[in-house]
Amino acid sequence: MLGCRKLLLGACLVPAAVGCTPLGLWVYDDPELEVSRVRLSHDSTGATPVVLGLAVSNPNDYDLSTARLELQLRLDDVTVGQFSRDSIIPLPKSAIADFTLPLTMPAGLARARIRALSSGTRHFAVEGRATFSTPFGLREVRFAHQGDLAFGRGTDAGVGADSGGVRQGAETL
Secondary structure, eight states, rough: OHHHHHHHHHHHHHOOOOHHOOHHHOOOOOOOEEEEEEOOOOOOTTTSSSSEEEEEEEOSOOEEEHHHHHHEEETEEEEEEEEEOOOOOEEOOOOEEEEEHHHBOOOOOOOOHHHHHHHEEEEEEEEEEEEETTTTTEEEEEEEEEEEEOOOSEEEEEEOOOOOOOOOOOOOO
16 A cells, blocks of 8 residues: 555656756757867057957757857966957857957056967966857856967967867857
8 A cells, every 4th residue: 555655656746847847958958168269469450459269069959049148268367358248149050150259358458468478388268158048048158168279370279179060150249
């Protein structure tokens, strides 16, 4: 008799727990964000001395879009740029979108400091958060990515290897 009650109770609790879980938790995965490249320009005529390439991977089988993006880039523990903007950018299903973000330099950071950071191997760290529009509402995703960049004669430094997904063209925000 006690075994029958436990079985009946279990049979009722499992569907109730599954029924109370929002559908979005079963069919939604957060996009992954990581740095794809950094460009430093110490030319005095350049309008944007720090540009960040951000690869956003949408693992879902439906399209998403960004609603807001905020981040900060540090090179060798020096904040060299930040980005904060509301924007609607499509993220195709099961694909990687590559964004080019012009960063705002913090007050007091001189181009001479950018020049010093634009050669050799530098440690980078990016922290931020992105808000995505999903079929289930807005979703805020925090992200962090760090590693080493090797700047050569040019001022561009690439990060990591391609993950093999479909890469969309770079879009400048």
